[in-house]
Amino acid sequence: MPQKRISIRIDGELVSTVEGKTILEAARDAGRRIPSLCHMDGLTDVGACRLCLVDLGGGGRLAPACTTPVQEGQAVITNSPRLLAYRRVILELLLTERNHICSVCVANGNCELQALASALGVTSVRFPYRYPNLPLDLSRDRFVLDQNRCILCTRCVRVCADVEGAHVWDVKGRGIYSRLISDLDQPWASAASCTDCGKCVQSCPTGALAEKGKAVEEMVKQTWQVTNAAERKRAVL
Amino acid sequence: MTPIADIGSFNAAREAGMAKLQPAAPRIGVGMGTCGRGNGAEEVYRAFAEAIEAHGLDIRLAAVGCFGACSEEPLVNVWIPGQPLVILRHVHSADAARILADVHQGRIPPDLAWCKIEEWDHITARIRYGAGFPELPQWSEIPFFHGQKKIVLRNCGLISPDDIDEYIAVGGYQALYKVLIDSRPEMVIEQVKAAKLRGRGGAGYATGLKWEFLAKAKDPSKYIVCNADEGDPGAYMNRNEIESDPHSLLEGMIICGYVTGTQQAIVYVRAEYPLAVHRLTRAVEQAREYGILGPSVLGRGVKFDIELVEGAGAFVCGEETALIASLEGFSGRPRPRPPFPAQKGLDGKPTNINNVETWYNIAPIALKGPAWFTETGSARSAGTKVFSLVGKIRNTGLVEMPLGTPLKTFIYDIGGGGVGECSIKAVQTGGPSGGCIPLEMFDTPVDYETLAQLGSIMGSGGMVVMDENNCMVDIARYFIEFTHSESCGKCVPCRVGLDKALDVLNGFTKGAGNSAQLALLDELGRMIRDTSLCGLGQTAPNPVLTTLRHFRYEFDDHIIARRCRAGVCDSLALSPCENSCPLHMNIPRFLGLLKRGRLEDAFESVILDNPLPASTGRVCQHPCDMRCRRLTMDAAVNMRDVHRFIADSILLSDHFDAMVARVADRKLPPTGKKTAVAGAGPAGLTAAFYLALLGHDVTVFESKREAGGMLRYAIPEYRLPKHVLEREVELIRRMGVKFEFGMPVSSAISLHDLDEQFDAVFLSIGTWKESWVHLPGTELKNVIPALLFLEGVASGSVSQIGRRVAVIGGGNAAVDAARTALRMGADATIVYRRERKEMPAIKEEVDAAEHEGVKLQFLSAPHRIVGDPKGNVRALEIVKTRLGEYDLTGRRKPVPTAEVARVECDAVILAVGETIDLDFARGSGLTLRENGTFVVDRFTLETSRPKFYAGGDVITGASNVSNAMGYGKKAARRMDEALMGVKRFQRLSGGFDASEYEAEPATEIARQRPAELAPAMRVKSDAEVVVGLTRGQASAECGRCLRCDVRA
Amino acid sequence: MTLPTAVTPGKPDPEKCAFIDGVIARSTGRPGSLLGILEAVQENNPRKYLCSSELRYIAAKTNTPLSQIFSVTTFYALFNLEPQGDHTIYICRGTACHARGSRNLLESLRLDLGIKEAPDEGGADKLTLTTPDGKFTIRTVACFGQCALAPVVELDHRICGHLNERALAREVDALRQENHQ
Structure with missing residues (x-):
């Protein structure tokens, strides 16, 4: 069934797109990047990081671009002083939630959180660092999980469940005490459901999931490979 | 049973x-909701059952709802x-036998009735019970029920929830039957729309529209969900609705299913x-x-069934997408909308979710039509809402009121006002998603829009009343702690933002906060919301944002003064008693020292905290009594009488x-700074004492001949006794x-002179000008203001007042004047326009006056003073008032009635309040408020004129001795800081060895009361009425202290 | 901090398995079945908790990923992964109870039972503390909906309203006596 073409306004500019796309996709097609962290091409969106919030007018209710479908005649504002301020606070919150010392991180230079912080000009934080005492899981041969770098975007959870079909990962607890777990909160190596495919590692936007043996700055994620795999799988279904 | x-x-x-x-025999229904059970209803039921069985009575017993x-x-x-x-x-189980005996004979026990x-309107039917018992009020005449309209709660407490027949008997399932027979489902949806029924779970979305979406969804399998995951702390109407009348819920859902x-x-x-x-099962x-x-x-060929699912304890599952996730076997983490549940809900099927209470409105609307429904409520919010009225309020419970009813109707008319003598300051609506509405806004009509404008929400209908013992910063912190621990953790603003907000608020309650953090909290709150x-x-910041808006001064107290007035934030206070004391006396310390027999150390502790300990030990309003934690066990520790004992033991002895x-050894070295104090009343004496101890040169200017102010001339x-006060003044002089x-300020020494000669000046000249009432007859002879009268007696210039004296007023001055008149051989009557419990005077003093023979006449407003041609007073004419x-x-306003009465008398004393005589302040550079008090900085007590500080009645209006002294102490501290540039005040009170008064377990003995002269003896002389505690009593009383100052 | 040790695989005893099989058979395919199964299995456990062998068995039988089961059991306050004490005391932390002093009750009870303050991990609201001897477990609950009785404490499923510190201590003493007999 051919999709219906519709037009919307993004930051005042008239953009033609097709019904069924999200605002995030339509904006990207039009060459506009809306910041995001929990979104990854090929995975179901969850609207968790709130960085891609856009203003649809009418009372100031904000909507996540990643899960909001385009509608004929829609006027979307993707950037405003208010949105920028909110995005900065979100980054400040993420940076202080755990431990993000870039200089000692394998993902330094290749980290989506770091890149966004620098793009949005977050150079200092106004909140105290939480620095919870979180473990490093080195049990697996090829990969490592560092909870201190995890931002709970759940990209690993989704890629493992939806693309790989293993569902090794999930999140335990709630609120600020939420933690990424494998199987029954056991060492990763003992999680029998893991296929060792490494898709989670390639999907991780930060240095939380990484390949073993990588030194600072060496961990470059091959996110596109996972996206391709996801799209192949979708095509088959 | 057959279908x-x-x-x-x-x-x-x-x-x-x-x-x-309505059986042929009497029927007894016991309210067996969870609340009833918590209060012993099960025992009551059992007692009835056993007694009926044992005596073979023909009385039916039923377990009904609440x-x-x-x-x-x-x-x-x-x-x-x-x-x-x-x-x-x-009703207690012990009452069962006599109730049954009475009922058996056709009577009702009058003490329990x-x-x-x-007749009861079940909306779906009317049930007539019968007429009789003329002595009993109708239910609707009881204040708690007056104005309630029971649509949702139509059956609660009257029928047995476990018996479907009783539900059918009161018209249950009739609406369903009608809807099925009519077979016009779309018309029912139109009716629900026309009734403007809005979701009762909080957001208030139009129910009819939601139904229409569901009806239009073509998917053959779709779902209806009742959200009974009532999680708002402080709200329990859904629990009661289900416990008391489960079939109404089912009927509403079945109707929705069909249409x-x-x-x-x-x-x-x-x-x-x-x-x-x-x-429900x-x-x-x-x-x-x-x-x-x-x-x-x-039998109408329509298929419908209901399953029960028990939630497992997650507040967020009240959110519809989280509830759906939970039903699907996942953690209850909400999902973004769109897609909306009406399109893709449970298992991807169209789903409609309504709150419990919404369903209870369906049968009445289906049966009686939308026009009937919209008769009740306000224009945009039709119908009623059930509220749970809880917290610091006398009548707690569930009330169903038309939407749009003003808040104050809930709080005062239905709720009966605050608990004990505490005054209400706010009501929290809407639970963790709502906000706190301050007293000043109690005129607000309760509906969806108005509450939203105030930053709160209706929510599920919880109303938690807060009084002066609740700290609003703590309440804000409490709600953030709640949402923080109930946050699912999925999105960043809620997960991390609430954690940071909680951090900041925790800091405030511990005295670690600053104004920058206050601004950050506000910004963070808006960001989390948006x-x-x-x-x-989205709603979690509401409790913070509303308290910031309406209770900003409490935040300032915590951040700037590091004080929590309510005494809740315990890191900011030594103990509840210390916090409530205007002088912030270290009460546990002197109790502990005296308990160990260390009288002199105890005295040193007392005097360093309070330079007039013998006087305040007699006349203080003792707010500490109200805050003592021992109060929850038996009675407060008698702190005031213990420090009086300590003070008397030294001041009146050769020690x-x-x-x-x-x-005097504690005095800090001379600073060379010159300070002046205007007024030698309690505030002035206190400031002078501390300024002297701090090493400053102090001169007190007083217009009268002696020191003491109100203590000397009004009490x-x-x-x-004057000799007690004199010892205290002597001690201060010797500092x-x-x-x-x-030397009255302005006439004998001008402000300009003070400015020239001194480095800092404290103004505390008190309130000596009697307010005059506009009353015909005040020009007569023997009409005298209370202060003038008391001062005249104290100085010996007044020695008689007449045979029969009427005193107008209800404060301490009124009581003092009446008792003094009594001692001069007169008959005295106090005339007060409100009720006894509203008298501002100290309760013990009112009781004592009554014992001595003072007559009290309440609900009486003065109308005119009747005189004779010679200008003598003949009588006071009063108008009886009623409480409006x-x-x-x-408080309820006294409203005059047509009833006029006379109090025969030959003298009238006016004790209606005092104001400040501030003639001297005109053109002085001091800014005044409209009521004539000085404008000062709340935290530093600085006036608008540099170097000049003010405290006591001149800034608060007429208050009491201890409050005035509190200001004197604070002023001395602030003046010293300003003069010296460093904080030195705490140097005065050091040097106590905590091991000398270590905590020991409290004893069980009862509160010790001081001996008093017999009333008949008292009125014959000026002898002191309250004799004071004995050494044994005082020491025993110390052992009652729970030592809240000691933390684990 | 160390990682939890690998869970020893193993099956619950046959009786338990039969019970779990029965519960699953009754509820499969119905909405909310996973919560219902976990609630029933926990209730059936004499120590009122879910042990890892039970979780594994349920996961296998219901075809649910282990990590999802663990996520669910740690998300909802009702589920316990640790054995509970002989007596469970719930302190209500609802608004009305808070306004009427429930925090003091919690503190004094904690001191009375000699339990150290809760560790940071886990969160203030999901407080579950068990005495070392396994006699008492103190828990908090968001709200019992008994607000008119505030402050409210539930001792072994019996609701007690309008409690003060002394009355609570008395109730706990009564439970202790029960223990000795």
Whole structure:
């Protein structure tokens, strides 16, 4: 069934797109990047990081671009002083939630959180660092999980469940005490459901999931490979 | 049981139900909701059952639901055929036998009877009970019920929730039957739309529209869900609705199922409500047996069934997408909308979710039509809402009121105002998603829009009342702690933002905060509100944002003064008593020292905290009594009388000189700074004492001949003997304070002179000008203001007042004047326009006055003073008042009636309040408020004129001795800081060895009361009435202290 | 901090398995079944908790990923992964109870039972503390909906309203006596 073409306004500019796309996709097609962290091409969106919030007018209710479908005649504002301020606070919150010392991180230079912080000009934080005492899981041969770098975007959870079909990962607890777990909160190596495919590692936007043996700055994620795999799988279904 | 398949079997069930509801024999219904059970209803039920069995009585017993008046539980209703239904309250199991005996003889025990119901409108039917018991009020005449309109709660507390027949007897399932017979589902949806019924779960979305979406969804399998995951702390109406009347819920859901073409429904109910789960399970079973649920509802060929799912304890599951995730076997993390549940809900099917209470409105609307429904409520919010009125309020319970009813009706008319003597300051609506509405806004009508404008929400209808003992910063912190721990953790603003907000608020309650953090908190709150994924996060900042808006001064108290007035934030206070004391005395320390027999150390502790300990030990309003934690066990520790004992033991003994020397040793080295104090009243003396100890040169200017102010001239000898006060003044003098008597500021020494000669000046000249009432006859002879009278007696210039004296007023001055008149041989009558409990005077003093023979006349407003041609007073004419509407202080306004009475008298004393004589302040550079008080900085006590500080009555208006002294102490501290540039005040009070007063377990003994002169003896002389504690008593009293100052 | 040790695989005893099989058979395919199964299995456990062998068995039988089961059991306050004490005391932390001093009750009870303050991990609201001897477990609950009785404490499923510190201590003493007999 051919999709219906519709037009919307993004930051005042008239953009033609097709019904069924999200605002995030339509904006990207039009060459506009809306910041995001929990979104990854090929995975179901969850609207968790709130960085891609856009203003649809009418009372100031904000909507996540990643899960909001385009509608004929829609006027979307993707950037405003208010949105920028909110995005900065979100980054400040993420940076202080755990431990993000870039200089000692394998993902330094290749980290989506770091890149966004620098793009949005977050150079200092106004909140105290939480620095919870979180473990490093080195049990697996090829990969490592560092909870201190995890931002709970759940990209690993989704890629493992939806693309790989293993569902090794999930999140335990709630609120600020939420933690990424494998199987029954056991060492990763003992999680029998893991296929060792490494898709989670390639999907991780930060240095939380990484390949073993990588030194600072060496961990470059091959996110596109996972996206391709996801799209192949979708095509088959 | 056979299924109901036609009107004949329906009517048969109805008749069976009526036979149970109104049997040939008397029926007793025990309210067995969870609240009732918590108050002992099960024991009551058992006692009835056993007694009926044992005596073979022909009396039917039923377990009914809850009638809503939780504070009167256990509630029992009694019906004797032909008579009204009578509601009994506070019934205990021990009462069962005599109730049965009475009922058996056609009587009702008068001491337990509360009210009667002659006829009840179940909306779906009217039930006539009978007329009789003329002595009992109608239920609607009881303040708690007056104005309530029970639509949702129409059956609660009257029928047995476990019996479907009783439900059918009161018109239950009739609406369903009608809807099925009419077979016009779309018309029912139109009716629900026209009734403007809005979701009762909080957001208030139009129910009819939601139904329409569901009806239009073409998917053959779709779902109806009842959200019974009532999680708002402080709200429990859904629990009661289900426990008391589960079938109304089922009926609403079945009607929705039919009109939207849905066959499957789920009730998602909190596991924390076991009784509700039990009753609902039972109701579903019965409905299935009757064919009301199942393959063919009421034999009409419509399929519908309901499943129960128990939630497992997650507040966020009240959010519809989280509830759906939970039903699907996942953690209850909300999902973004769109897609909306109406399109893709449970298992991807169209799903409609409504709150419990919404469903209860369906049958009445279907039966009586939308026009009937919109008669009740406000224009945009039709119908009623059930509220849970809880917290610091006298009458707690569930009340169903028309939407748009003003808040104050809830709080005062229905709730009966605050608990004990505490005054209400706010009400929290809408739970963790709502906000706090301050007293000043109690005129607000309660509906969706108005509450939203105030930054709160209706929510599920919780109303938690807060009084002066609740700290609003702590309340804000409490709610953030709640949402913080209930946040699912999915989206960043809610997960991390609330954590940071909690951090900041925790800091405030511990005294670690600053104004920058306050601004950050505000910014963070707005950001969390605007960016969170679901309703939990979007509304979680409301409690903070509203308290910041309406209670900013409490935040300032915590951040700037590091004080929590309510005494809740315990890191900011030594102990509740210390926090409540205007002088912040270290009460546990002197109690602990005296307990160990260390009288001199105890005295040193007392005097360093309070330079007039013997006087305040007699006349203080003792706020510490109200805050003592021992109060929750038996009675407060008698702190005031203990420090009086300590003070008397030294001041009036030969240890005096030695102790004075010991205190003087603590003086800091001379600073060379010159300070002046205007007024030698309690505030001035206190400031002078501390300024002297701090090493400053102090001169006190006083217009009168002696020091003491009100203590000397207004408080009578029998309460505070002058020689006691003189010892205290002597001690202050020996600290180096110079007194200049007969030196009124402005006439004898100008402000300009003070400015020239001194480095800092404290103004505390008190309130010596009597307010004059505009009353015909005040020009007569022997009409005298109370202060002038008391001062005249104290100085010896007045020695008689007449034979019969009328005193107008209700404060301490009125009581003092009346008792003084009594001692001069007169008869005295106090005339007060409100009730006794509202008298501002110290309660013990009022009691003492009455014992001595002072007559008290309440609800009496002065009308005119009648004189004779010679200008003598003959009588005081009064207008009787009645209590009218509540004003914003939470007291009912006295309203004059037509009834006039006379108090025969030959003298009238006016004690209606004092104001400041501020002639001198004009053109002085000091800014005044409209009421004539000085404008000062709340935290530093600086006036608008540099170097000049003010405290006591001149900034607050007439208050009391201890408050005035508190200001004197604070002023000395602030003046010293300003003069010296460093904080030195704490240097005065060091040097106590904590091991000398270590905490020991408190003893069980009762509060010790000081001996008093017999009333007959008192009125014959000026002798002090209260003799004081003995050494043994004082020491025993110290052992009662729970030592809240010691933390684990 | 160390990682939890690998869970020893193993099956619950046959009786338990039969019970779990029965519960699953009754509820499969119905909405909310996973919560219902976990609630029933926990209730059936004498120590009122879910042990890892039970979780594994349920996961296998219901075809639910282990990590999802663990996520669910740690998300909802009702589920316990640790054995509970002989007596469970719930302190209500609802608004009305808070306004009427429930925090003091919690503190004094904690001191009375000699339990150290809760560790940071886990969160203040999901407080579950068990005495070392396994006699008492103190828990908090968001709200019992008994607000008119505030402050409210539930001792072994019995609701006690309008409690003060002394009355609570008395109730706990009564439970202790029960223990000795």
